[in-house]
Amino acid sequence: xxxxxxxxxxxxxxxxxxxxxxxxxxxxxxxxxxxxxxxxxxxxxxxxxxxxxxxxxxxxxxxxxxxxxxxxxxxxxxxxxxxxxxxxxxxxxxxxxxxxxxxxxxxxxxxxxxxxxxxxxxxxxxxxx
Numbered sequence: 586x587x588x589x590x591x592x593x594x595x596x597x598x599x600x601x602x603x604x605x606x607x608x609x610x611x612x613x614x615x616x617x618x619x620x621x622x623x624x625x626x627x628x629x630x631x632x633x634x635x636x637x638x639x640x641x642x643x644x645x646x647x648x649x650x651x652x653x654x655x656x657x658x659x660x661x662x663x664x665x666x667x668x669x670x671x672x673x674x675x676x677x678x679x680x681x682x683x684x685x686x687x688x689x690x691x692x693x694x695x696x697x698x699x700x701x702x703x704x705x706x707x708x709x710x711x712x713x714x
């Protein structure tokens with residue numbers, strides 16, 4: 586089966602990311618396909634390049650990178666990202682900011698990308714706050 590996942594929770598403020606990562610890893614072990622993981626609302630903080638892992642917490646970034654290395658797109662809602670300061674080079678220039686904050690290989694995308702992924706998937710699963 587083909588899945589699209591959505592992460593809504595900020596890292597370390599909810600279990601949204603940990604549950605999403607665990608679910609994604611389980612799907613891949615069962616040889617399912619994940620086309621895209623979409624980060625929405627507070628979930629866009631998962632893609633923040635300047636995030637520091639709190640002492641005693643697991644760094645989630647290597648897990649996201651591992652999923653991306655398996656061909657899964659890490660798509661960040663552009664509206665949610667901009668509102669929370671998660672920007673790429675294009676948005677940095679548009680808003681005349683001094684630096685970017687979107688970690689590679691995350692990409693900023695519009696809601697159309699989410700809708701497209703949902704239409705192409707057999708299942709759409711959200712991990713709310």
